[in-house]
Amino acid sequence: MFSKLTAYLDSIRARDPAPRSRWEILLYPGVWALGFHRVAHGLFRARLFFLARVVNHLSRAITAIDIHPGASIGQHFFIDHGFVTIGETAQIGNNVTIYPCVTLGGTNPANGIPGKRHPTLLDNVIVGSGAQILGPITIGERARIGANAVVTEDVPEGATMVGVKARSTLLPAETWQRDFIPYGTPCKEPCEPGSQRIEELAAQVSALRAEVEALRAASEGAGRKSAKRGETAS
16 A cells, blocks of 8 residues: 555656655645545445535535536546546546646437547547546647647547647657656747747748849839830930
């Protein structure tokens, strides 16, 4: 039991540079929320639904994190800060990291997989602040969901998703194969496709300006030649 707790705290320390010791990590709301959830989930599986809800509400009041007792969560799950909502049929793999204000939410139960309203996050997924992952979709291993992205479709392994509606940045494989990148998106990569488009448009504007200047110079040159011919004729 103690060795498992130590391994869990060390896994958080490897992803968060803030704590100076394991004792600090024990005060994290995400750690408390996961502890409460383990109890609530056990009660839920035992069909003690009311007691599971009591533990869930107590956890939410203390941590500002709402994890439905029915959600299935793997090892070394880390919620950095709080204000996270995780729905009943959500499934979370190992070594998943979630930043503040994330929702693993549901959609119309008539859509998608019967009885599965919430997303599945496979191992080593990172979800940035404010992201909304909605519906019975699957987020592939080592995928990253950028801050404030809205994801409503399956995400392939290793993809980095940004924007509303979320789309892949198509980062090269050697980038996502790194052990861990905080906040879900690399800091020095062109994470937002819009920035690439802006650069392309700026280049086009520069080319058009050069063409305009060339046409203006040609027009002025033709005008001067015409004026000289007129003077010569007179």
